[in-house]
Amino acid sequence: MSGTRPAGAEGSNTRTALLDATVQLMLEQGYASVSTRKVAAKAEANPALVYYYFHTMDELFLAVFRRGAEANLRRLEQAAAADNPLRALWEVASEPHDVALTMEFIALANHREAVRTELVAYSRRFRRIENVALASAVRTRGADAGRLSPAALSVLLGGLSRILAIDGVLGITDGHDEVLALVEEYLQGFEGFPPVGDHVPPHRPAEPPPA
Amino acid sequence: MSGTRPAGAEGSNTRTALLDATVQLMLEQGYASVSTRKVAAKAEANPALVYYYFHTMDELFLAVFRRGAEANLRRLEQAAAADNPLRALWEVASEPHDVALTMEFIALANHREAVRTELVAYSRRFRRIENVALASAVRTRGADAGRLSPAALSVLLGGLSRILAIDGVLGITDGHDEVLALVEEYLQGFEGFPPVGDHVPPHRPAEPPPA
């Protein structure tokens, strides 16, 4: 889509090392400190190789993003198919490593158009999968677990996991326990009601947790 | 605290123009695109003046942060003293301009120790004022408005306002209306119960909103 010269093969060890180094740099020192020289140094490779594999810094960032995005979406799909989708989705959204990296890309998107476009597309895919999972999860369960719509739940999941991560990095944890307890309460209340099948009667657990 | 040579006077027009230009650059293109030359260009000033007033880039960022932080804390205190503190606090936390700038500083704090220290100190001050206001607001009102502790409320306020702002910038608004309606419902439920004085009996509103 971008240039004429083909990029380096995807399977290459060096290429992977460069991608890993970029992620590390972003997490440790922020996206702004990612440069060809530093990436190469961390990957123990020659700086010119960055251009051999990615041509431009933009493509390097995009490659890092796409790799992480695909991995994340796979995890999301697994979570959507889990026994307790709501809890699994919460756990995916709360992954500190991913949240931190996503935050960097959000900041990066602020001045790299290509990253921005990719991020928006990814966000939409993520929310869409999440919403479908949440909708089916809420639909097949009873009680007030379904008081919130999938879209709203999605926003809440994203917002809470994100601020908990940001605060955590800054060493601020006031109120976190309580919010986590609140989430836990909600999740357990939800899990108290097993899926409602069309023909098979629900298998009642021996000791349902309190609503 | 930092150097020997004194910085330029605070009242200077040029100094203010440089600070404003820095804020603009951060919002438009991200903190990484802030350089002495670009700042000077946007402020229509000579690049060397940046060093005359701030000595280093670190001090420039810190000055921008402090100015915004003080303004924010003043607004927060006004909100805390408002008739409807909860709603006022929500509005302060939701200010898109401030949220965006704060996000930039969070990212910046990732690789500028001085900014990080300042940001943590500010966050603690902010939460502390907010918590006191929330505590007193919750204490003087009845009903289930007080189901959440001030610390938890603080986290929720911050998390929701932040993700709404981030999504908004990216053009993603699914579920926002619903979450805003949820917040509105909560705020109105809270406002349905006027402050409970020690001696004056509460004035019952004509039509209290549903619990």
Added chain:
DNA sequence: GTCTATACTTCGATAGAC
């Protein structure tokens, strides 16, 4: 695929004239 060498740009920062 990996390397050296290099062109060109921009950066932070300082010295010193005015």
Added chain:
DNA sequence: GTCTATCGAAGTATAGAC
């Protein structure tokens, strides 16, 4: 307070030998 001129470091990117 404002300016010009300049230093050295680091950035992106390319050419070309191996």
